[in-house]
Amino acid sequence: MLSTVPVQRLLEGVAEALHADVAPHVDDRFALMQLRAIEELLVNLAGRVAWEPAEVAAEADGLGDVLAALRAAGWAGPAAPGATAPPADAAARRADGLAALREALAWLAAREEDGGAVAAAREAATAFLREGNDRERARLRSGMYA
Known part of the structure; x- marks a missing residue:
């Protein structure tokens, strides 16, 4: 067997x-x-073959917050990441959110303004990416990153 x-x-x-x-x-x-x-x-x-559902949902929620800040700054991206997926499908929301974030970051890079909503969107995107990087670095089991 x-x-x-x-x-x-x-x-x-x-x-x-x-x-x-x-x-x-x-x-x-x-x-x-x-x-x-x-x-x-x-x-x-x-350790990365399968994400825990709570991790995926938390990242999808964080992406939603960042994208909301970008929309407030003038980005005309999708209103709600994962709109094509059932609300309970965090993996689909995460995938949609990451695709939208790629587009939003390109839009943000072209903005020269440093004040107001654009600055807040830059800070939100930077914080989200740094937190994700820090989480991934903390998961690494290696002498190289100790």
């Missing part, structure tokens, strides 16, 4: 096998560095 192993556990298992079973037999320093990099990549990928 074929068992189903979650992809996350499979990636972690391969990383563990590389560390415990392969690395002790590698004598070349360069090859060992490459092996460690692959282990690290697998461990970090395992």
